[in-house]
Amino acid sequence: MGFIWSLIIGGILGWLASLIVGRDIPGGVIGNIIAGFIGAWLGSLILGEWGPEMGGFFIIPALIGAIVLILIVSFIMKSMRQT
Numbered sequence: 743m744g745f746i747w748s749l750i751i752g753g754i755l756g757w758l759a760s761l762i763v764g765r766d767i768p769g770g771v772i773g774n775i776i777a778g779f780i781g782a783w784l785g786s787l788i789l790g791e792w793g794p795e796m797g798g799f800f801i802i803p804a805l806i807g808a809i810v811l812i813l814i815v816s817f818i819m820k821s822m823r824q825t
Contacts, residue, residue: 744798751797752778759808765816777815781808 756774759781760766767773782799785807793802 747797748779748799749775751799752776752782754778755781755799755801755804755808756812759805759812762805763809763812763816765812767812767815768819777808777811778804781805781811783807784811 753771753775756767756777759777760774767777769776778799782804785803785805786800787807788810789803789806791800791803793800795801
């Protein structure tokens with residue numbers, strides 16, 4: 743049950759990050775889950791583990807990490823389309 747809860751929270755964090763940034767991550771729901779997981783990892787590396795925790799994720803660093811990840815991925819995708 744803990745893994746399913748982590749998938750749900752990762753998906754919500756990725757979705758919220760895409761709403762804040764105003765760009766979508768490729769892959770739809772799966773992309774949002776991946777962005778949430780990788781964003782949680784990036785956020786904990788950059789900002790540490792602080793703030794409220796839910797589903798094994800520290801919400802604030804994970805959300806910031808997911809935002810950064812979406813910005814990086816959208817920049818890379820945009821530059822690949824231009825070439």
